Ligand SMILES: Nc1ncnc2c1ncn2[C@@H]1O[C@H](COP(=O)(O)OP(=O)(O)OP(=O)(O)O)[C@@H](O)[C@H]1O
C-alpha cells in the first residue's frame with residue numbers, strides 16, 4: 001500500500017510567489033531519502049490564514065487519506081503565525097512530545113528555537129506534525145522525531161512505514 005504524505009507549506013510570501021518555497025521540497029527530500037516503503041506526496045502551499053490552514057489539514061487527512069501531514073511555517077509569535085492553533089483545532093489528540101523534542105534539538109543550532117510553538121496531533125488516521133518555516137530546520141527537526149513516527153502511525157492504524165536504518169532507524173517496541 002502506498003502511503004500518502006501531506007506536505008503543507010504555510011507562508012504568506014511563498015504562497016504569493018515572493019520567494020520560492022524551499023521548505024516543502026526539503027520535507028519531500030527528507031522522505032525520499034529516509035523512507036524505503038512506497039509513498040507519494042500530496043503538496044499544498046497556502047497563506048497564513050487559520051480557516052484555510054484548518055480546511056487544508058482536514059482535506060489532507062480526511063479526503064486525501066494522508067497518514068502523515070508535515071506543515072512548515074507559521075509556528076512563531078508573529079500576529080499571522082497561527083499554524084499551532086489550526087493544528088489544535090482539527091486534532092482530537094495532541095502529541096506534545098514532538099514539539100518538546102524538536103525545540104530541544106533546534107536549540108543546538110539557534111537560540112531562537114524557543115520561539116517556535118510547533119506541535120503535533122492526531123486527526124483520525126493522520127499524524128500532523130508542525131515544523132518551523134526556515135528550510136534548514138526541516139532536516140534538523142525531522143531527524144529528531146522521525147524514529148518514533150512509523151510506530152505512531154502503526155498505532156493509529158495507518159500503513160507500515162519502513163526507513164533506511166543507516167539514515168534514520170525507526171523504533172518499534174518489541175519488534
Ligand atoms: N517556505 C519557505 N521557503 C523558503 N524560505 C522560507 C520559507 N519559510 C520561511 N523561509 C525563510 O525564513 C525566513 C523567516 O521566515 P518567517 O518566520 O518569516 O516565515 P513564515 O512566517 O513562515 O513566512 P511568511 O512571513 O512569508 O508568512 C524568511 O524570511 C525566509 O527567508
Ligand SMILES: Nc1nc2c(c(=O)[nH]1)N[C@H]1C(S)=C(S)[C@@H](COP(=O)(O)O)O[C@H]1N2
Nearest residue numbers: 073074075076106112113116132133134137
Ligand atoms: N531548527 C530550527 N528551528 C527554528 C529556527 C531555525 O532556524 N532552525 N528558527 C526559529 C525562529 S527564528 C522562529 S521565529 C520560530 C518560528 O518560525 P516559523 O514562524 O517560520 O514557523 O522557529 C524557530 N525554530
